[in-house]
Amino acid sequence: MENKKELRTWLDDLKLNHPLVVAGPCSAETEEQVLKIAHELKDTDVSYFRAGIWKPRTRPGMFEGVGALGLKWLQRVKAETGMKIATEVANAAHVKLALEHDVDLLWIGARSTVSPFIVQEIADALEGTDKIVLVKNPVNPDLALWLGAVERLASANIKNLGVIHRGFSTYEKTKYRNTPEWQLAIELQSKFPDLPIINDPSHITGKRDMIFDVSQTALDLNFDGLMIETHYDPENAWSDAAQQVTPETLVQIMKDLKIRKESDSEADYNDALNNLRAKIDVIDNQIIELLGKRMVVADSIGTLKRQKNVSVLQSKRWNEILGKMVLEGQDHGLSEEFILKMFKAIHQESINHQEKILKK
Numbered sequence: 113m114e115n116k117k118e119l120r121t122w123l124d125d126l127k128l129n130h131p132l133v134v135a136g137p138c139s140a141e142t143e144e145q146v147l148k149i150a151h152e153l154k155d156t157d158v159s160y161f162r163a164g165i166w167k168p169r170t171r172p173g174m175f176e177g178v179g180a181l182g183l184k185w186l187q188r189v190k191a192e193t194g195m196k197i198a199t200e201v202a203n204a205a206h207v208k209l210a211l212e213h214d215v216d217l218l219w220i221g222a223r224s225t226v227s228p229f230i231v232q233e234i235a236d237a238l239e240g241t242d243k244i245v246l247v248k249n250p251v252n253p254d255l256a257l258w259l260g261a262v263e264r265l266a267s268a269n270i271k272n273l274g275v276i277h278r279g280f281s282t283y284e285k286t287k288y289r290n291t292p293e294w295q296l297a298i299e300l301q302s303k304f305p306d307l308p309i310i311n312d313p314s315h316i317t318g319k320r321d322m323i324f325d326v327s328q329t330a331l332d333l334n335f336d337g338l339m340i341e342t343h344y345d346p347e348n349a350w351s352d353a354a355q356q357v358t359p360e361t362l363v364q365i366m367k368d369l370k371i372r373k374e375s376d377s378e379a380d381y382n383d384a385l386n387n388l389r390a391k392i393d394v395i396d397n398q399i400i401e402l403l404g405k406r407m408v409v410a411d412s413i414g415t416l417k418r419q420k421n422v423s424v425l426q427s428k429r430w431n432e433i434l435g436k437m438v439l440e441g442q443d444h445g446l447s448e449e450f451i452l453k454m455f456k457a458i459h460q461e462s463i464n465h466q467e468k469i470l471k472k
């Protein structure tokens with residue numbers, strides 16, 4: 113699949129002067145619940161009303177969605193509020209029912225995106241549709257798998273495509289429910305600058321009080337929209353209670369978010385920016401030069417070790433370096449996380465250099 117301007121057409125055609133907002137409850141629970149939330153979201157920035165009809169749950173025995181019955185409730189939402197409607201589909205049967213009920217936007221969930229078989233089944237069922245189809249990232253941070261799913265849909269002649277960034281599962285507990293790994297979303301945007309990308313701060317954070325912050329980061333990174341789970345009584349929601357916000361909170365979030373533009377044409381701003389960028393270019397070159405020099409020293413260490421048959425990895429020395437560099441980094445305003453990531457990469461490169469010499 114190639115990037116092309118037309119990928120944005122469906123979004124441009126909405127002619128919004130704010131980010132695209134998809135909002136509504138995690139799950140459709142009852143007809144009253146769906147309609148009450150929808151009426152509270154009418155006349156806000158929300159263009160698409162979402163509700164989960166079929167819920168893929170981690171373990172059996174939990175609420176798994178109301179099923180096809182809920183699609184009728186979504187149709188009432190459209191008729192009564194004028195909002196378009198959106199839901200998740202996870203197999204061909206879901207697609208058939210969603211299309212029969214004229215759902216305007218369908219998304220493929222993270223647990224489906226991981227499976228090329230499921231994605232292909234969904235793509236085949238959707239073949240040639242003019243509905244909007246958004247692909248959530250797979251649960252694991254695998255950009256090729258994410259884009260592969262989009263490609264399967266594009267090959268099924270589906271034109272109105274986009275992606276949803278909902279974060280990634282980790283074994284370690286972090287402050288996020290699913291860590292954002294923003295680098296992946298950035299890489300995706302550099303490969304497909306015109307493919308609409310929506311952020312899902314509800315699933316990234318898992319906590320409503322972090323939603324604003326993640327939404328702002330997403331907008332600062334040029335995301336096109338937000339999908340935010342919204343419920344009039346979040347505490348008592350049947351699923352994902354901790355991450356849903358009330359319609360009032362959603363309106364406040366949209367009011368408080370700073371919407372940035374991609375650039376500004378003012379001359380003074382561009383002069384100042386270009387000056388600073390020239391400085392960055394010089395520093396980047398110095399960094400590369402220094403890293404190259406460091407590897408030349410590593411090569412010499414490799415030659416020494418080869419003569420004496422000593423192993424490459426020297427954990428004690430390496431831990432000393434890491435400890436010192438974390439402290440040094442603090443003095444220069446660099447986070448421990450960054451220093452550890454950077455020096456681990458440097459260490460690996462040094463090991464690769466020495467390995468080449470030892471294996472000669």
Ligand SMILES: O=C(O)C(=O)C[C@]1(C(=O)O)C=C[C@@H](O)C=C1
Nearest residue numbers: 413424425426427429430459462
């Ligand atoms: O000090 C060494 O023995 C090295 O091989 C150098 C170096 C490094 O790049 O700093 C690389 C590998 C070792 O694990 C420790 C440190």
